[in-house]
Amino acid sequence: xxxxxxxxxxxxxxxxxxxxxxxxxxxxxxxxxxxxxxxxxxxxxxxxxxxxxxxxxxxxxxxxxxxxxxxxxxxxxxxxxxxxxxxxxxxx
Amino acid sequence: xxxxxxxxxxxxxxxxxxxxxxxxxxxxxxxxxxxxxxxxxxxxxxxxxxxxxxxxxxxxxxxxxxxxxxxxxxxxxxxxxxxxxxxxxxxxxxxxxxxxxxxxxxxxxxxxxxxxxxxxxxxxxxxxxxxxxxxxxxxxxxxxxxxxxxxxxxx
Numbered sequence: 751x752x753x754x755x756x757x758x759x760x761x762x763x764x765x766x767x768x769x770x771x772x773x774x775x776x777x778x779x780x781x782x783x784x785x786x787x788x789x790x791x792x793x794x795x796x797x798x799x800x801x802x803x804x805x806x807x808x809x810x811x812x813x814x815x816x817x818x819x820x821x822x823x824x825x826x827x828x829x830x831x832x833x834x835x836x837x838x839x840x841x842x
Numbered sequence: 843x844x845x846x847x848x849x850x851x852x853x854x855x856x857x858x859x860x861x862x863x864x865x866x867x868x869x870x871x872x873x874x875x876x877x878x879x880x881x882x883x884x885x886x887x888x889x890x891x892x893x894x895x896x897x898x899x900x901x902x903x904x905x906x907x908x909x910x911x912x913x914x915x916x917x918x919x920x921x922x923x924x925x926x927x928x929x930x931x932x933x934x935x936x937x938x939x940x941x942x943x944x945x946x947x948x949x950x951x952x953x954x955x956x957x958x959x960x961x962x963x964x965x966x967x968x969x970x971x972x973x974x975x976x977x978x979x980x981x982x983x984x985x986x987x988x989x990x991x992x993x994x995x996x997x
Contacts, residue, residue, distance in 0.1 A: 762954060763954040763957075764954050764955070764958050765958070766954070766957060766958060766961065767899075767901060767909070767911070767961065768898070768899060771899055801903045801904075801936070802903050802904070802905075802965045802968065802969055803965075803969070805958075805961050805962060805965040806962050806965050806966050806969070807962075808958050808959060808961075808962040809958070810954065810955045810958055811954070
């Protein structure tokens with residue numbers, strides 16, 4: 751089963767280390783494989799369960815990302831992970 | 843952005859004397875102050891801020907590297923440097939392994955984009971097995987600086 755959703759980074763500081771870790775922690779609570787991709791001039795796709803890879807998205811405020819999950823709990827994973835972005839990771 | 847745009851080579855420390863996290867952070871911030879990159883009078887508070895940030899979540903992301911960082915009002919331009927620990931340091935890393943390479947990054951406040959660019963370039967390089975291995979083996983400041991130059995040129 752696969753699920754995917756487009757999201758926008760809305761917190762002012764973007765996807766810096768702390769939010770990236772929060773994302774990875776949550777992603778790791780699902781059995782599905784999680785990938786995050788960014789389009790634009792330099793498209794990139796990374797493993798949503800690796801902090802180091804997530805940082806290389808260089809996702810600043812306003813960046814559009816696609817969350818994708820593949821596995822038994824794909825839908826729950828995508829919806830919970832998208833909520834994290836919506837909550838701005840508890841930031842402004 | 844390239845590593846050389848913010849890594850202060852004069853502050854690169856090829857052999858950290860400290861064997862634990864807080865001492866290593868202090869050594870690197872002090873090296874940046876000695877190089878004139880941050881005010882000497884601010885060393886204590888910057889060290890405290892970096893350690894506080896580490897306590898909120900280790901930046902030892904695995905594979906023997908840590909990227910302690912903080913944004914701080916006393917930092918006027920983004921600067922960073924590298925410390926190498928031949929014996930390894932306990933950085934409370936996510937994989938519970940010792941850290942051999944410490945990338946310290948200090949950012950001014952209100953420059954989130956620049957900070958993310960720097961983190962991206964640091965992590966893009968740190969993900970390369972060869973880069974990590976060479977960095978761990980580089981025994982002098984010049985060797986480390988050369989390695990960074992090569993990374994910047996995409997070698």
